[in-house]
Amino acid sequence: MKREHPLKLALALAAGLLFLSPALYSIVLSFQTADSYYRGGFDFTLGNYRNAVGFYHFARYLLNSVIVSSLVTLLSIGFSTMAAFAFARFRFRGGDFLFGAVVATLMIPSHISLIPNYLTLAKAGLLDSYAGLVLPAISNGFAAFFLRQYIRGIPKALDEAAYMDGATPLKVLWRVIVPLARPAILSMALYVFITEWNNYIWPLVAIGKEDLYTLQIGLARLYHNNPGEGLIDWPLVMAASTLTLLPVLAGFLLVERHLVRGITMGAVK
Amino acid sequence: MSGISLRNIRKSYPGGPQVLHGISLDIEPGEFIVIVGPSGCGKSTLLRLIAGLEACEEGDIIIGGKRANDLAPQDRDIAMIFQNYALYPHMSVRENIAFGLELRGMKKAERHARAEAVAKTLQLEAYLDRKPGALSGGQRQRVAMGRAMARSSSTFLMDEPLSNLDNALRVAMRTEIKELHRQLGATIIYVTHDQTEALSLADRIAVLKDGHLLQFDTPSAIYDRPANRFVAGFLGTPPMNFLAGDQLPDMPGAAGNIVGLRPEALRASFTREAGASLPAKIVLSEMVGADMILHCETPAGRVTAMAPRRDFTAGQEQVWLGYDAAQALFFEAGTGARI
Numbered sequence: 256m257k258r259e260h261p262l263k264l265a266l267a268l269a270a271g272l273l274f275l276s277p278a279l280y281s282i283v284l285s286f287q288t289a290d291s292y293y294r295g296g297f298d299f300t301l302g303n304y305r306n307a308v309g310f311y312h313f314a315r316y317l318l319n320s321v322i323v324s325s326l327v328t329l330l331s332i333g334f335s336t337m338a339a340f341a342f343a344r345f346r347f348r349g350g351d352f353l354f355g356a357v358v359a360t361l362m363i364p365s366h367i368s369l370i371p372n373y374l375t376l377a378k379a380g381l382l383d384s385y386a387g388l389v390l391p392a393i394s395n396g397f398a399a400f401f402l403r404q405y406i407r408g409i410p411k412a413l414d415e416a417a418y419m420d421g422a423t424p425l426k427v428l429w430r431v432i433v434p435l436a437r438p439a440i441l442s443m444a445l446y447v448f449i450t451e452w453n454n455y456i457w458p459l460v461a462i463g464k465e466d467l468y469t470l471q472i473g474l475a476r477l478y479h480n481n482p483g484e485g486l487i488d489w490p491l492v493m494a495a496s497t498l499t500l501l502p503v504l505a506g507f508l509l510v511e512r513h514l515v516r517g518i519t520m521g522a523v524k
Numbered sequence: 525m526s527g528i529s530l531r532n533i534r535k536s537y538p539g540g541p542q543v544l545h546g547i548s549l550d551i552e553p554g555e556f557i558v559i560v561g562p563s564g565c566g567k568s569t570l571l572r573l574i575a576g577l578e579a580c581e582e583g584d585i586i587i588g589g590k591r592a593n594d595l596a597p598q599d600r601d602i603a604m605i606f607q608n609y610a611l612y613p614h615m616s617v618r619e620n621i622a623f624g625l626e627l628r629g630m631k632k633a634e635r636h637a638r639a640e641a642v643a644k645t646l647q648l649e650a651y652l653d654r655k656p657g658a659l660s661g662g663q664r665q666r667v668a669m670g671r672a673m674a675r676s677s678s679t680f681l682m683d684e685p686l687s688n689l690d691n692a693l694r695v696a697m698r699t700e701i702k703e704l705h706r707q708l709g710a711t712i713i714y715v716t717h718d719q720t721e722a723l724s725l726a727d728r729i730a731v732l733k734d735g736h737l738l739q740f741d742t743p744s745a746i747y748d749r750p751a752n753r754f755v756a757g758f759l760g761t762p763p764m765n766f767l768a769g770d771q772l773p774d775m776p777g778a779a780g781n782i783v784g785l786r787p788e789a790l791r792a793s794f795t796r797e798a799g800a801s802l803p804a805k806i807v808l809s810e811m812v813g814a815d816m817i818l819h820c821e822t823p824a825g826r827v828t829a830m831a832p833r834r835d836f837t838a839g840q841e842q843v844w845l846g847y848d849a850a851q852a853l854f855f856e857a858g859t860g861a862r863i
Contacts, residue, residue, distance in 0.1 A: 412610035415577050420624035420671070421598040430623075434614040 278500065285494035292490050303494035307477075311491075313498055315466065316473035321502065323388045323458075323469060324451040330393040332444045336436070339402035340428045344414060354403070360396035366456070373460055387461045388469070392451060398443045405439035406432055441510050452503055470499045527553045528574060528679065528711065533583035535569055535735075543569050544735045546583070553678075556705050556712045560722040561732035562758070567715045568607075570732070571681050574713060575604050587679070598627075603672035604681040608688065609664045611656040617643065617667050618652040624675045635674075642670045662693045669701075673708070682714040686721065698724060719759045723747065731755050749853075753782060753860035756853060762787045762817055762828045766855070771824035774800030775849050781863060784853035790829040791846040792818055792836070801846040802827070809836070820845065 259267075284292065291298035307313040341347075342354045372391045373382075381387040409432060417427045433440065455471040462468060468476075477492050528551040536542040543566045551557050559567040572578045574585060576597035585592045592600055603624075611620050618639050625635035643649050646666040656664055665685060672680055682701075686694045702725055705712050716722055722729050723743045730740045731754075739751040750756035756764045765785045769778025791797070792804075804820035804827060816836045818829045822845065829845055854863040 410608070410610065412606050412608055413612060415575075415597075416604070416606060416610035416612070416671075417623070418577065418597040419575060419602065419604045420675070421627040423598075426627065431612060 281493040282497050284490050285497050287490045289486075289488045289490050293486065300490075303491045304498070306491055307495040307498060311473065311477065311495070312465070312468075313470070313473055313495055316468050316470045317498060317502070319385075319467055320452055320470040320499075322385060324448050326385070326389045327392040327451045328444050328448045330389065331395040331398055331447055332440060334393060335395050335398035335402055335443070336433065336440060337428065338399040339406050340424075340432055342399070342403045343406035344411070345424075357396045357399050360394075361400065369456065369460060372457075376461065382461055383464050383467060385467070388458060388467070391457065391461075392454075395447060398447060401443055402436060402439055405436050409435050445507060445510050448506060449503055452499075470495075474499060527551055527555075527588065528713070529584070529586040530570075530574070531584040531586065533570070533573060533580050533585070535566070535573060535578070535580045542735060544573075544580070547732075547735075547737050548583075549730055549737065549740060551711060551713065553711055554709050556702075556714065556725060556727045557730060558714045558716060558722040558726035558728075559730045559732060560716055560719060560758070563717060564734075565732040566735040567717075567732050568683055571604075571683050571713060571715050575602055575681050576600050600679075601677050602679045602681060603675050603677035605668045605672050605683065605685045607684040609656075609668040609685075611664055611667055611671070613656050616653050616655055617648060617659070617670075620656065620667055621670045621674045624671065628675075638674055639670070642674045645673070646670050661689055662697065665689060665697060669704070673704070677710065679711040679713070680708075682712065684716055685714075687716070687718070694721075701725065720761060723759060729759075731758065733758075750784075750862060752862055753784065753855045756784050756855070756862070760786055762830070764853075765790070765827045767824040767827070769854070772800070772802070772847075775847075775852065777849075777854060778852070780857060782855040782857050782860075784855060785827075785847055785851065787817065787828045787830045789847060789851040790827065792820075792829050792831040792843045793846065794840060794843055796844045797846050799846055800849065801844045804829075804843050804845045806841050806843060818843070 285303050286299055286301070288298045288300045288302065338357070342350065342357075368391075376382050376387045376390070381390065413431050413435070414427050417431045422430065453471060454469070455475065458467075458469045458472050459475075462472065474492070474495050477495055478487055528549075530547055530549045530551075533544055533547040534542065535544040547566075547570060549557075559570060561567050569578065573580050574587075576592070576595060576599075580593065587595075587600055587602070612623065615623065618636060621639040621642055622630075622635040625638060626632075630638070640649065640652065643652055646669060648663065648666050648670060651659060651663060651667075656667065659667065665688070668685065685701075686697050689697060698721060701712075701714075714721075714725060726743050728740060728742055729746050731738045731746065731751075733754055739746055739755050741749075746755060747759055750759065753766060757766065765787065767783045767785065769775060769781045769783045772778055772783055775783060796803075802822045802824060804818075804822045806818050806820050808819040810817040810819075811833065814833055816831050816833050818831055818836075820827050820829060820843065827845060855861065856863060
């Protein structure tokens with residue numbers, strides 16, 4: 256393996272630490288009592304985590320966020336992959352127009368659809384439900400566009416070979432395209448998951464019941480729980496933030512090795 | 525085994541010119557047919573139409589006595605070997621070979637046993653657990669053949685399967701394909717632009733040019749009695765010489781026509797022999813094993829001749845090229861059709 260120059264290494268390390276410093280600082284802060292934080296000392300405690308999970312129901316919020324983000328990721332990636340396959344591989348009447356429409360949705364700011372979505376779901380009686388949180392997010396034009404471009408890069412001869420082997424279009428998608436597009440699908444899934452995990456506005460609009468709060472809503476509400484007049488309990492907020500951060504970090508580490516693997520090598524000469 | 529009949533097949537792509545102009549062919553069960561022609565002549569398109577990967581606008585594709593135009597590729601009982609092999613890169617060799625069987629519902633143990641048997645035939649046993657990326661070009665080509673063989677289809681379509689291999693491997697694989705055809709007895713339709721492959725493999729050759737079928741006959745018939753000047757020039761290495769008949773002495777019936785003489789039909793000698801001959805100056809010579817290819821200037825134009833290397837003395841430029849009228853072919857100067 257090539258040895259890097261020590262100066263380059265030191266610079267990279269310094270840059271890494273710089274980027275990590277806010278996260279590290281919040282983690283350190285989360286183990287401190289509010290008193291010691293405002294006094295200027297450091298008293299170690301796990302109480303902030305106990306409070307966040309026990310008193311402020313962060314375990315419930317975490318569960319809600321996991322359910323909502325996972326469902327959105329699964330459904331939107333599922334639909335986007337199928338749409339991408341159709342746009343990439345089949346010529347059908349109106350196909351170009353439909354693809355244009357999908358791309359056009361990327362230009363609509365998400366906040367514009369907030370009120371129409373709210374009214375639609377209110378009429379359907381889906382506000383204050385998981386369905387209300389999940390449904391508006393499962394059509395993802397960007398994912399369809401991104402995956403379509405990736406699938407177009409997979410040699411069409413592989414589809415044709417599978418058809419000759421006796422595959423139906425769905426089999427071709429599932430057995431040939433999906434495994435080969437795995438790096439793109441996983442990247443997009445991670446992106447969708449993180450976007451949904453960090454989504455604040457829509458859950459705020461669509462959810463009134465505390466049982467259905469997601470982490471972001473719960474986190475925002477913590478600002479109102481002051482240890483003293485005019486003061487915010489920052490160590491508690493940081494403990495809750497750390498709880499919010501960890502699943503995404505774990506998800507990234509889990510998926511990361513798949514993201515970098517070039518899998519189509521050797522497909523065709 | 526099933527025969528294939530093509531009736532007046534026409535095909536064009538949207539916004540493009542017509543690719544195939546009314547192709548009709550009758551292929552007997554078990555025949556080895558080679559479709560040959562220059563790049564862009566429509567031979568691969570014709571193969572894809574038979575496979576069902578594309579649809580024709582007009583004409584009938586009849587497989588095993590049944591019209592197959594509307595059948596999906598998977599319902600035609602046809603296996604195909606692609607030019608770039610199209611192996612599934614995420615599957616092992618075993619899975620690649622067995623994939624078609626899996627799709628037909630064969631149990632895992634059974635299909636793997638079949639894949640191993642096929643791999644044994646193709647000497648791929650040692651590579652069964654490897655992915656295509658870890659194989660050489662020749663091994664990938666074998667896997668592609670194995671994938672087609674595993675399904676025991678009655679018809680194999682091969683789209684320039686040897687074009688990505690080096691010369692030595694190509695010659696070896698050619699023999700193997702011929703041997704395989706003998707063993708399986710299946711109908712094979714093989715597309716190539718390599719006339720040597722066509723002549724050495726085929727029971728019958730279909731020569732295509734610009735989407736038209738020029739001739740469909742046995743290799744020897746096509747070589748000895750080409751339908752026109754294009755076919756005569758396309759098959760044979762070095763290609764046939766075409767000379768203006770008026771310029772050739774002692775060639776009855778040649779006046780006003782084009783005379784075709786294969787290089788091996790010309791006898792190069794340093795002394796003028798009895799009978800018809802042309803004085804020639806060697807401008808370039810190529811050694812091809814036991815023979816030399818001589819490129820000569822003659823009063824009738826540029827001519828290529830073959831001569832045994834042992835008869836050829838380096839440094840001598842002036843030769844006589846003898847020929848027999850009986851070995852010459854005559855083509856109409858305008859249409860190029862053989863007279």
